[in-house]
Amino acid sequence: MAVAYELRCRDCGKRFKNDPLSSCDECFSPLEVVYDMDAAKRTFTRESIAGGPASMWRYQSLLPVPEDYAAPTPAGWTPLLEAPRLAKRIGAKNLFIKNDAVCLPTLSFKDRVVSVALANAKIFGFDTVGCSSTGNLANAVAAQAVRMGFKTYILVPADLEPAKILNTQVYGATLVRVEGNYDHVNRLSSQIAERFHWGFVNVNLRPYYAEGSKTVGYEIAEQLGWRLPDNVVVPMAGGSLITKIRKAFKELVELGLVAEKQVRFFGAQATGCSPISTAVKAGSDIIEPQRPNTIARSLAIGNPADGPYAARAIRDSGGWAEDVSDVEIVSAIQELAETEGVFTETAGGVTTAVTARLYAHGRISPDDVTVSCITGNGLKTTDALAGKYEAERTIRPRMADFEEFVAQHEVRGIVVDDMVSGELVGGEYVR
Amino acid sequence: MAVAYELRCRDCGKRFKNDPLSSCDECFSPLEVVYDMDAAKRTFTRESIAGGPASMWRYQSLLPVPEDYAAPTPAGWTPLLEAPRLAKRIGAKNLFIKNDAVCLPTLSFKDRVVSVALANAKIFGFDTVGCSSTGNLANAVAAQAVRMGFKTYILVPADLEPAKILNTQVYGATLVRVEGNYDHVNRLSSQIAERFHWGFVNVNLRPYYAEGSKTVGYEIAEQLGWRLPDNVVVPMAGGSLITKIRKAFKELVELGLVAEKQVRFFGAQATGCSPISTAVKAGSDIIEPQRPNTIARSLAIGNPADGPYAARAIRDSGGWAEDVSDVEIVSAIQELAETEGVFTETAGGVTTAVTARLYAHGRISPDDVTVSCITGNGLKTTDALAGKYEAERTIRPRMADFEEFVAQHEVRGIVVDDMVSGELVGGEYVR
Structure with a gap:
């Protein structure tokens, strides 16, 4: 049995039908998804959840997707x-x-929000999706969009970490590096979503996204x-x-x-x-x-x-x-x-x-x-962590070299037990 | 009900009790774990497996660990x-x-073999564990050993990828970089395991390791x-x-x-x-x-x-x-x-x-x-992937800049659909 959901203003309570909207047209506060909790009492039970998949979709009846939605990529259910x-x-x-x-x-954890947002991008008929991101969201949108057939534009601050850049480009997403910090990027994304009628997961799909x-x-x-x-x-x-x-x-x-x-x-x-x-x-x-x-x-x-x-x-x-x-x-x-x-x-x-x-x-x-x-x-x-670990000198593949290595390490006290050497002084780590 | 297991020579069939051994003392062939398959018929059923955890330990009764073994780290059950x-x-x-x-x-996938190997390292009473590794095994041993209280020595070829080096050192493992290729590293590891009486997951724990x-x-x-x-x-x-x-x-x-x-x-x-x-x-x-x-x-x-x-x-x-x-x-x-x-x-x-x-x-x-x-x-x-993706020029956070960026990309045909540009010619990828 499906649990009905709709958007509602978080402050003034005004109701909206499900649409790619993020804020109230009266008070400008953010919108939020609300559910028919009476229906949820029947479908969202410990038993129904335990019988669900080993992913966040075990909670599907309190996520804003149709009852028969089948997520193309597993996400969540982490240890x-x-x-x-x-x-x-x-x-x-x-x-x-x-x-x-x-x-x-x-x-x-951005994989969770993207799973829900892209489901709704499909429902609303977008063919192009995107986001403004500090990195993790970029990775999640780029990877998940591929399996759903979307075109993807990802906007990030120009100085992002290399691994997060690569882990966006490798999926074939179009990466747009913006001069400025995240707040500049985000402002531009809002304008783009409106101008191009694209589904930006953390702009016009934000209420659904946040439910993840x-x-x-x-x-x-x-x-x-x-x-x-x-x-x-x-x-x-x-x-x-x-x-x-x-x-x-x-x-x-x-x-x-x-x-x-x-x-x-x-x-x-x-x-x-x-x-x-x-x-x-x-x-x-x-x-x-x-x-x-x-x-x-x-x-x-x-x-x-x-x-x-x-x-x-x-x-x-x-x-x-x-x-x-x-x-x-x-x-x-x-x-x-x-x-x-x-x-x-x-x-x-x-x-x-x-x-x-x-x-x-x-x-x-x-x-x-x-x-x-x-x-x-x-x-x-x-x-x-650059510079945090010295490049240990190499040894030749000989027992004598290894024994010498071990002896030096024991003298220096570098065995696993002592490697955990941080001490907490007045609430700050000191190493 | 526990399923009994023991070691057996893969070639001559000689039986061994459970010990940190890797090869037959008669024919030098590798040892392998064999199970009481009659007992397994009663315990290893679709129903018992479905009722198990969302990890590789759902198959615990056909893995070489005691019936009541509780793995400290989830592993496996991948999509x-x-x-x-x-x-x-x-x-x-x-x-x-x-x-x-x-x-x-x-x-x-090395997390699977390490989970089983370290369980047996505990059973056999080792306080120090290690491995010879081309990288993934190093990461898995270093991370999992921490949660089980082992000291850890990891031997790798000196030229390993930086991320695999860091992802070993960060857990506090002692990393030993050996001049030579994996085969040199592995030979030295065999000698070390014997000399120091340490549990090397892919040497003297190899039959258990492999079961993972x-x-x-x-x-x-x-x-x-x-x-x-x-x-x-x-x-x-x-x-x-x-x-x-x-x-x-x-x-x-x-x-x-x-x-x-x-x-x-x-x-x-x-x-x-x-x-x-x-x-x-x-x-x-x-x-x-x-x-x-x-x-x-x-x-x-x-x-x-x-x-x-x-x-x-x-x-x-x-x-x-x-x-x-x-x-x-x-x-x-x-x-x-x-x-x-x-x-x-x-x-x-x-x-x-x-x-x-x-x-x-x-x-x-x-x-x-x-x-x-x-x-x-x-x-x-x-x-x-170094050099595979050009660093796109940055844009200012302005709509005009973005529109120009999009126009240039469309001219160059770089949208997601066309990014998938590999072609298979005679069984080889050409891009």
Whole structure:
């Protein structure tokens, strides 16, 4: 049985039928998808979900697609990993990693939003799709559009990481490098979507796109055994993800799939681009745009579209926001890899470093069940680790050479146990 | 109910109890794990498998681990993708991609073998593990060992791709760069494993390690709806994978989970390292070692341990082997990305180019159900595509600039449809 959905203004509540629209024509606030929750009570059950595929499409009846929609590419259903070694290091006890560094098909949580957005691009009859992106979204749109037969234009800031550039071009997408930061790129994209009548996933398809993020929240709850965590730490670029995980949890409570609970939401940003965390710390919902200057380029959005909503969600939940330096970001990338075997991109370094600081500052209690959301893969931002590992001298393929190598390493104390050498001092990583 | 397993010599059949051993002390042939197939008939059923996790551990009762073993890291259960656009281009109809480019946790099929090998390293009480590797295995061992508390030594040829080096070091593994090719590295590793009493996954744990590869075969059969394909195309480095997929299919037939069928196995190598395909083409099982010289470094094993068994498996099945040039490998990487949205490393370029040639040469019939095994991720070998994409000039964030950009692109014909510009001429990609 299908669950009906439509668009509604997030602020004034005005209703819209399903169309490629992103904001209310009366109050200019963003539109959001709402569902017939009475119908959902019948179709969106623990049993129906458990019988679904091992992908985000197990939650299809609360995603804005027709009942019979068949996604051409699997996405989502990523591991929720226990993180006892990282936990020990940062003074936590019940820490989990939601690992979208290995999200199918292009290794970031953006695959989730793109899956839903492109489904709607098909429904609305677009033949060309696109996006403005800081990298991960570019990869996801380029790869998924191929399997759906779209022409693709991807607009990015000119200084994007090489791996993210290649991982867009290789799929045959037309890449447009724009002089300026993401906010310039995004503004141009809005104009293009309107002028050319193209489906831009994060412009005129944004309400549908954003619904894909909910699946992170559904998965966390299901993977915890249908219960909500005490805290969630979420990286913030445009600010949408944190609001959508919150929406997911609310829907699960409303449908009786999990017990109600006050989940606290914590936002993570890089200090070099921290408009939302700055607002939260000031006790405000008003976002002062910033000019980004951080290695965490996937979070480098100085004027975040959902910033006010993210700030409000955090404060309403009793959470907090923090931001960390580029040095801390790099150390945290290494820390997460060395403790839990998860290699994340710079955004994941932000989330990990912020999580550590929240424990260090007592904002999260050690006994709480906390989920730290890792959203992208380290192979996409290898340049962030440039110079961090020395090129060990080579040895000849002889036992004597190897024995000498081992002896030198033991003297220098470089064995795996000691490689985990970060120390947390006053909430900052020092190595 | 547990399924008992033990080691047995692949040639003389001598039985061994479970120990870190790789070859028969009588005839020096490799050892292999065999199972109590009567017990397996009761435990390894379609129903028990369907009720298992969405990982390779759904097949746990036919893997060499205790019944109650709990893997600390999810691995496997990768998508089997329909590939209609690639199929059309190469003259196929029923082509599937087994996509281990997105295998958890480190994006290659080596995660499967390492999962099983490290489980046994724990059982045998090793505190230090290692491997000789052409890259993917290094990544998998380094990442998975962290979550199991092992010390790790990884030996690689000194000239490995930068992303594979970084993706080993980041987990805190001790990386040992050896002057020479893989065969030198591997010989040294055998000596080290013995001298230091360490668990080397592809040396003294090799029989257990190799069993992990079977899960590729199990998954293909299950994902095809519990039937076997007509053909499988498999890349060959050491030659183990192709023999283990065959073993998997045989076990499934023996247990009555699929109907018996003559599956033909096709091996894929780079011409610059083609000892197995050379033997197959000569109608021989005798492998003449080669000195590798190819960009497909993950396949650059000049003296493949399982080469004779791979050659025999291919010929017995009625299959064939082919090898392709470095130029074809790069074109095929692009072709696969542009048609199916899958970005693979050089080894996947080998498999894709060989698959195309097999159709072009009439060795595979268009109507056959064929599975092409993609085993690693393109983000690990980005250097292979160096210079393949021009850095488009940047535009200013203005509509006029964008309109000019689009107009120029349309004149040059560079839109997505035409980007797929490879043509297959006589079984070789030309671009």
